[in-house]
Amino acid sequence: MRVGEIEVLAVHDGVARMPITDTDFFSMAPEAWEPHRQFLSADGEHLELVLGGFLVRSGDRLALVDCGFGPMERPPFRGGALLTSLAAHGVQPADITDVLFTHLHFDHVGWATQKGEVVFPNATYRCHEGDWGHFVGPDAGATRKLAPLTERMAFWSGSGPLLPGLDVMVAPGHTPGSTIMVLSSGAERAMLLGDVVHCPIQLLDDEWAGISDVDPALAKRTRNALARELEGSGVPVAGAHFEGMHFGRLLVAEGKRRWVV
Ligand SMILES: [Zn+2]
Numbered sequence: 288m289r290v291g292e293i294e295v296l297a298v299h300d301g302v303a304r305m306p307i308t309d310t311d312f313f314s315m316a317p318e319a320w321e322p323h324r325q326f327l328s329a330d331g332e333h334l335e336l337v338l339g340g341f342l343v344r345s346g347d348r349l350a351l352v353d354c355g356f357g358p359m360e361r362p363p364f365r366g367g368a369l370l371t372s373l374a375a376h377g378v379q380p381a382d383i384t385d386v387l388f389t390h391l392h393f394d395h396v397g398w399a400t401q402k403g404e405v406v407f408p409n410a411t412y413r414c415h416e417g418d419w420g421h422f423v424g425p426d427a428g429a430t431r432k433l434a435p436l437t438e439r440m441a442f443w444s445g446s447g448p449l450l451p452g453l454d455v456m457v458a459p460g461h462t463p464g465s466t467i468m469v470l471s472s473g474a475e476r477a478m479l480l481g482d483v484v485h486c487p488i489q490l491l492d493d494e495w496a497g498i499s500d501v502d503p504a505l506a507k508r509t510r511n512a513l514a515r516e517l518e519g520s521g522v523p524v525a526g527a528h529f530e531g532m533h534f535g536r537l538l539v540a541e542g543k544r545r546w547v548v
Contacts, residue, residue, distance in 0.1 A: 288477070288523075288534055290452075290470045290471065290472050290475045290476065290477045291452075291471070291472025291473040291474070291475040292345070292346075292452070292472045292473070293343060293344065293345045293452045293453075293470050293472045294342075294343070294344040294345075295341055295342070295343055295344075295470065295477065295479075296341065296342040296344075296376050297339060297341060297342075297531075297532035298339050298340045298341065298342050298351065298355075298369055298372045298373055298376070299337065299338075299339045299368055299369070299372045299532065300338045300339040300340070300354075300355025300356055300357075300366040300367065300368050300369035300372065300397065300398070301338040301339070301355065301356055301364070301365045301366035301367055301368060302335055302336065302337055302338060302365060303335070303336040303338060303356075303363045303364045303365070303394070303528075304328065304333050304335050304336075304363050305333060305334050305335070305336060305363050306332060306333055306363075307320055307327065307332060307333065307334055308332070309363075312498050312499070313334075313496070313498070314496045315495070315496060323488045323491070323492075326486055326487060326488055326530070334486060335530065336394075336485065336486075336528035337528050337529065337530065337531065337532050338355050338356040338364065338365075338366050338394055338397075338528070339353070339355045339368075339369060339372065339527075339532060340352055340353040340354045340355055340369065340395075340527075341353070341479055341525070341532070342373070342376060342378065343453060343468075343470065345450060345451050345452040345453060345470070345472075346451040346452065347384075347451075348384045348385060348450050348451060349378065349382055349383055349384050349385075350383070350384065350385040350386070350387055350450060350453065351373075351383050351385070351386050351387070351407070351410070352387045352389065352468055352479050353387070353388060353389055353395040353396075353481070353527055354369060354386060354388075354395065354396060354397060354398040354399055354406070354407075355368075355369040355394070355395070355397045355398050356393070356394045356397040357369075357397025357398055357401070358397075358398075358401070359397075364394060366394075366397055369397070369398045370398070370406075380406055380407045380408065381407075381408055381409050382409075383407040383409065383410045384409065384410060384411070385410055385411050385412075385413060385450060386399065386407050386410045386411075386412045386413065387413050387414070387449070387453075387468065388412070388413070388414035388418070389465065389466050389467070389468065389479065389480075389481025389482065389483075389527060390414070390415070390418050390461060390462040390464060390465045390466065390481055390482060391414060391418045391419070391421070391422040391423075391429055391433065391462065391464075392462065392482065392499070393428060393429070393432070395481070395482075395527065396429070396432055396433060397432075399412065399432060399433060399436060400432055400433070400435045400436065403435050404435070405435060405436065405439070410439075411439060411440075411441050412436045412439055412440050412441070413440070413441045413442065413443065413449070414440070414442065414443075414464065414466075415442065415443055415444065415455075415457065415463075415464025415465070415466050416442035416443070416444050416464065417444070417459070417462075417463040417464035418462050418463060418464030418465070419433075419440065419442060419464070420463075421462060421463045421464070421501070422462075423437075443455050443457075443466070445457060452470055452471060452472050453468055453469070453470055454468075454469040454471070455467070455468060455469070456468075456469050456478075458480075458481075458483045458509045458513065459502070459505055459506075459509060460483075460497075460500055460501070460502050460503070460504075460505035460506025460507070460508065460509040460510070461481070461482045461483055461497065461499075461500050461501065461506045461509075462482075462501050463501060463502075465481055465482065465483055465506075465509075466481060467479065467480050467481060467483055467513075468481075476522050477522060477523045477524065477525075477534065478522060478523075478524040478525075479524075479525055479527070480513075480524055480525065480526045480527070481526070481527050482498075482499075482526070482527055482528070483506075483509060483510060483513060483526075484510060484513070484524075484526045485497065485498045485526060485528050486526070486528070486529070487526075487529065487535060487537075487546040489510055489514075490510070490513070490514045490517065490537050490544065490546065491514075491537075491544045491545075491546060493507075493510075493511045493514065497510065514537065514544070517536075517537040518537045518538070518539045518544055519537070519538065519539045520536075520537075521536055522536070523535065523536055524536070524537070533548050534548070535547055535548040
């Protein structure tokens with residue numbers, strides 16, 4: 288994927304294969320999924336969330352946006368491939384200049400540190416200050432994972448330019464500091480949505496529930512505003528967990544939204 292001069296590569300770590308009947312994650316009746324079967328696994332009973340991150344090469348920066356679940360298994364989450372996937376792109380951990388977190392949920396920070404050691408030794412790690420305050424301290428798991436980064440963290444607190452060709456757009460609700468990465472080069476634009484949207488169904492149906500939203504009402508308002516902004520814009524977008532980590536566009540035909548990869 289190219290956005291003008293910017294190169295964007297998917298970096299796979301693993302998958303979470305979630306039964307749509309699992310009420311820990313989903314609140315919709317099985318029939319509600321029927322019109323959206325194209326987004327489900329072949330058996331029609333699971334939503335598969337890809338785990339990983341996106342590599343963004345822009346100017347002299349090589350940024351990793353989110354860093355997967357990590358080398359472990361906690362059903363339905365299973366990760367471990369991220370460093371191998373990076374190597375397949377010819378990238379070593381020391382090459383990464385910036386690690387950007389769309390938010391600090393465990394399935395986005397898995398490879399930030401391992402056994403208390405920083406994984407990307409030359410990177411500045413960056414996130415929204417609201418997420419740092421929400422997770423580091425109050426959340427024991429996040430604190431264990433992220434506290435070793437304290438000295439090398441940099442924070443944003445609002446929307447605006449962050450790196451060459453990369454702006455942050457704050458989109459709260461899923462977490463307090465959930466952030467969309469907006470890539471732009473020349474006349475081209477693309478967005479990395481993080482978990483503001485878990486699955487394209489949430490862009491098609493304004494009433495579709497989120498997954499693990501810290502503030503569900505705010506998350507829904509944010510999602511619906513995003514869908515209105517995207518529809519018909521032609522801007523390619525990818526959520527952190529979309530199938531195949533593919534970008535797609537939200538089109539409108541005869542008053543109905545359509546998701547096209
Ligand atoms: Zn996630």
